[in-house]
Amino acid sequence: MPHRELPRLLVIGFGGTWCMQQRDERSSTQVSRPLGSDFDFGAEFPQVPRFCEVEFEELAALDSSNLTPRHWTRLAAHVRERGPRFDGVVILQGTDTLAYTAAAMAFALRGLGRPVVLSGAQVAKGALGSDAGNNVVNACRVAALRDDRGGPALARVAVVFGTRIIEGARSRKVSENDFEAFASINAPLLGTIRREIELSPLATQKLKARLSMDEPIAFDEDVALLQLYPGMRPAILDEVASRASGLVLAAFGAGNVPSSTEGFDNPLSLEPAIRRAVERGVPVVVTTQCPHGLAEPGLYETGTRARAAGAIVANDMTTEAALVKLSWLLGRGTRALPALERAMRTPLAFEITPRAR
Secondary structure, three states: OOOOOOOEEEEEEEOOOOOOOEEOOOOOOEEOOOOOOOOOHHHHOOOHHHOOEEEEEEEEOOOHHHOOHHHHHHHHHHHHHHHHHOOEEEEEOOOOOHHHHHHHHHHHOOOOOOOEEEEOOOOOOOOOOOOHHHHHHHHHHHHHOEOOOOOEOOOOEEEEEOOEEEEHHHEEEOOOOOOOOEEEOOOOOOEEEOOOEEEOHHHHOOOOOOOOOOOOOOOOOOEEEEEOOOOOOHHHHHHHHHOOOEEEEEEEOOOEOOOOEOOEOOOOOOHHHHHHHHHOOOOEEEEEOOOOOOEOOOOOHHHHHHHHOOOEEOEOOOHHHHHHHHHHHHHOOOOOHHHHHHHHOOOOOOOOOHHHO
């Protein structure tokens, strides 16, 4: 049989607890520190060199709670520049905002044609009971996985955590301490990891439209997210919208917002505030607070009123994906409301189930 070279992976450290997080002696809290130029990825994870070659880079050394859309732009540009030289890319970061980063990469790297796998750890490597070793090794295994023709078995953005392989734009952190910390929201898993990696038929689906790799990458940094609660005053929405370039509302149930309905004049109706924001050129996107399900217009009168005020209904997108997608579209200059609504309601990175449109 002809000799087959090992797949080459680019592994990027993007901050957080995935590896050698240290404990601050003064406060007894865990803090992220740079790994340093002498960090040997192969020595830290000795299983990985058995099945792939790795080039490791540290792009950030921040707690993931400190990552912003500016960091997504930097990371996506770096992967777009360096990724084509490798068979796959692995991004390791803290778990708190990993779902946002995964969604950002899903939109910004649609044309890469290679696996981009994100992972991290609930417990830092070296600590008792750490899950870092398994997660890092399995992320590399998935990124290195080849199909029968020698190409990538999973040419898309995915999150690998615990035993799950999750669509990048469908992931959500659902547990602060469980080792199965991430769930796939409104979509089946792309695969599972037991002794072997088992991919589902969904993993081979291709994007209908691929992004030009020459197109600039930018995420708008002024998109805001507001979770509705009973009794919220419209002035709060007005104030947030006045300082934002776009607004995502995590609404009740099927995308319902407080509004005046037949026979009930609601003084806390948010419909006028939504309309004022849209008229000022601030797009408003409505998602659901529910972990599963979708925001759909017309199911309830309160949801219909939000749509009538000009809100864009996000269907079964996660709140994380809706915020990131709006940030990405605005960053690319898509600001006219009709074009923006079409783009928000069109599946671009497997973030929407086509039947839910």
